[in-house]
Amino acid sequence: MNHRLPSRSLPWVLCLWLLALFLLGTAQDSRAQIQLRGLGSSGAVVTTERVRAELVAHAPEGVTPGRPLWLGLSIAHQPEWHTYWKNPGDSGLPTQLDWQLPAGLEAGAIEWPLPRIIRVGPLANYGYEGQLLLPVPVKVAPDFQAPEGDTLTIRLHASWLVCRVECIPEEGDFTLQLPVRSASAMHAQAFAAARARQPAELSGRSTATVAGDRLQVRIEGLPAALRGTDLQLFPExxxxxxxxxxxxxxxxxxxWTASWPLSKMRGETPAQLPFVVTPSKAPDAGPVGWRTVAAVEGRWDSAPVAGVSPALEAALAANAQQAAAPATSGGLWMALLGGLLGGLILNLMPCVFPVLAIKIVGFARHDQDRRRLRLGGLAYGAGVLLSFMALGGLLLALRAAGQQLGWGFQLQSPGLVAAMAALFTLLGLNLAGMFEFGRILPQRWSGAQLRHPVAEAFLSGVLAVAIASPCTAPFMGASLGLAIDMPAAQALTVFAALGIGMALPYVLASWLPGLVRWLPRPGAWMQTFRRAMAFPMFATVAWLVWVLGQQSGIDGAGALLALLVALSALVWALTLAGRTRWVLGGALLLGLLWLGSALGPQLAPAAVAAPGNAPEAGADGWQPWSAERVGSLTAAGTPVFVDFTAAWCVTCQVNKHTTLNRAEVRADFAARGVALLRADWTRRDPAITAALAALGRSGVPVYVLYAPGKAPKVMTELLTPAEVHAALETL
Known part of the structure; x- marks a missing residue:
């Protein structure tokens, strides 16, 4: 009986296909931010995943000396996203406009339309949703002389903060060609609507009297129609x-009088305070808001900044310094050692061990040529090493281009998850004995692995890294967190250390056969083992379907299952003989393509539900994470435990079942009044990426205990109940 190595059934064509899909998926995911930079420098429109911003003008008389004209930034928000007013409220930043105008034109300040209150958890912000125009008056000098040509070049650099629950800073460069002698009035309706949303100036007297920790506001001169109605107060x-x-x-x-608590973050007492008041219900006609400047009577005591304790602030600063530390030789050596140990342990992770086991079993053929074994071991090691460096280089390049990414980022793409599920389905069917690649591939392709065993071993290493990429082993988290902020050359050496650590067991076994002398002689057990390894492959497929369900919903998971069934039927048809193989195979291939086009849209990421007024705990007691939520809880004296996790992270799921879901651990959390927050990184979330970077990490899992007045405690990747209990004892 010919007992071939199980790894020989690995098709290098499929491995290259997986690598191509990986690169295609990451390129598609980065398209939006690359588009921001490209469009921002070439026209009047900038489009991102969250807003469409356009530079517009209103000059009904053209550009005439002594006559005003209007410029503006028009922002169309995607549903659930918002930008901010001149006073953003509890969080946020106002939109900034930096003009570059021809000589003789002078831009004024933004004439802010009336905002609305946007509540996010315990915070109240002032901002805009839907369609917005920020108009800016422009003075044309009396001695203005138009340059040669019929147009003026208007340039604007704008920056804005767009938020839903997470907040993303965006910016763009706009260029507009404004006609000098002809009218520009195509946006007249938008400018008229923006002017209608301007607050009217009040002529009555207003005062703001300090009374302890409260401010007593009195406003005179409001229209008689408002008397007895509730108003909203917006401090500028x-x-x-x-x-x-x-x-x-x-x-x-x-x-109208109002009494309002003073902010705990208040500074010095000003002489005047401008306010805008609006009715809670918009009037049928007339102004929709009024502006007044109140004289401040009395003085308040300046309060210290609240929210982040000095210890927490110092700890975050220390984490940032630690991330930069590898620039020194000592920090770099520590990162390299951590990467080497992390790579070694990575072989024992659930997502990697089956591949290594299949390779090691190949050494059961004790009579193999030693030179061939050694070449195969070196080729496998080279595949692992170069793949880690390529993956690290791609990650560093995307981060340098502005993407907020971390380790395991490729599985944040539903398309890549579906592609990996298809690959593992094919490998599982092959290992189970349903088909041999040599029977369904052209003879030239199927024989390539026999003619080029070194190339086959190299691609086995590439596949091993593709499988390992969602995992984070002990020592890996800190090393990758340090590597992300290193110079590129140093960062790549850390990724190389990870690859060396992962490849080392197989390379040593290929060069020192005595390490695997315990394996039995070739026999029927090898075929049994090969078929048994199909089940971990199918289990991986089940996990990937679950991951995609977390990203795209139940319809996405169902669509992927239907596509995998169709793919399996096609593979089965290709194992048949004669004309039946081609007729049935062709029909099933057309059916698979049709099914892919019909169900493919279901694989898109599901929309995130709009947040309510406050995060609600799930049935298991966990609340959604936000940086603001952590700050407000710790400021109130409540300890917080944060689970940075993702559905595609196998280690995360293991830790949930072995530690976080254990009754004694949950009881300890409850007894000490610890708030449980879960930061779900299954889909790309720049806010979570930024929080991980602040902690000196670039991937999940990460577990952090925030205690009021103390530095955050970051725990190990393989969490144990004893470690959690020990951390809680320090509260």
Whole structure:
């Protein structure tokens, strides 16, 4: 009986296909941010995944000396996303406009339309959703002389913060050719609507009196139609009032009064405070808001900044310094050692061990040519090493281009998850004995692995890294977190150390056959072992379907299962003989292509539900993570445990079942009043990526205990109940 190595059934064509799909998927995922830079430098429109921004003009008389004209930034927000007013409220940043205008033109300040209150958890922000135009008046000098030509070049650099729950800073460069002698009025309706949303100036007297930790506001001169109705108060000055607090208000005849808590982050007392008031219900006609400047009576005590304790601030600064430390030789050597140990342990992770086991079993053929074994071992090691460096280089390049990414980023793409599920389905069917690649591939392809065993071993290493990429072993997290912020050359040496560590067991076994002398002689057990290894492959497929379900919903998981069934039927048809093989195979191939086009849209990421007024705990007691939530809980004296996780992270799921879901661990959390927050990184989330970077990490799992007044405690990747109990003892 010919007992071939199980690894010989690995098709290098499929391995190259997986690598191509990986590169294609990551390129598609980065398209939006690359588009931002490209469009921003060539026209009047910048489009991102969250907004469409356009530079527009309104000059009904052309560019005439002494006559004003209007420029503006028009922003169309995607559903659930918002940008901010001049006072953003509890969080956020106002939109900034930096003009470059021809001589003789002078831009004024933004005439901000009335905002609305946007509540995110315990915070109250002031901003805009839907369609927005920020108009800017432009003065044309009386002695303005138009340059040669019929147009003026208007340039704008704009930056804005767009938020849903996570916040993403965006910017763009805009260029507009403005006609000098002809009218530009195609956006007249948008500018008229923006002017209608401007607050009217009040002529009555207003005061703001300091009364302890509260501010008493009195506003005179409001229209008589408003008397007895509730109004909304918008302070134009940041960090004066508690925006999310419920102030009290009343009417004293024609005077509207309100009492509001002062902000805990207030600074020095100003002489005046501008306010905008709007009715809770928009009027049928007339102005929709009024602006007044109140004289401040009394002085308040400046309060220290609250929210982040000095210990927490110092710890975050220390983490940032630690991330930069590898620039020194000592830090670099520590990162290299951690990478080497992490790569070694990676072979024992659930997602990697089956591949290594199949390769090691090949040494059961004790009579193999030693030179061939050694060449195969070196080729496998080269495949692992170069793949780690290529993956690291791609990650560093995408981060340098502005992407917020970390280790395991490729499985944040549903398309890549589906491609890997298809690959593992084919490998599982092959190992189970359903087909041999030599029978369904052209003879020239199927014989390639026999003619080029070194290339086959090399591609086996590439496949091993593709399988290992979602995993984070002990020592890996800190090393990768350090590598991300190193110079490129040093960072790549850390990725190389990971590859050396992962490849080392197989390379040593190929060069020192005595290490595997315990393996029995070739026999029927090798075929049995090969078929048994099909089940870990199918288990991996089940896990990938579950991962895609977390990203795209139940319809996406169902679509992927249907496609995998169709793919399996096609493979079975190709094992048949004669004319039946081609007729049935062709029909099934057409059916698979049709099914892919019909069900492919179901694999797209599912929409994220809009957040409510406050995060709600799930049935298991975990709440959605946000940086603001961590800050507010720790400021209130509540300890917080954060689980940075992802559905595609096998180690994360193991830790949930072995530690986090254990009754004694949950009881300890509850007894100490620890808030449980889960940062789900299954789909790309720049806010979570930034938080991981602040902790000196670039991938999941990461477990952090935040205790008020203490530095955050980052735990190991393989979490144990004893480690959690020990950390809670320090509270």
């Amino acid at each position: 000055t940041p960090e004066v009032l508690e925006h999310a607090a419920l102030g009290t208000q009343a009417w004293e005849g024609a005077i």
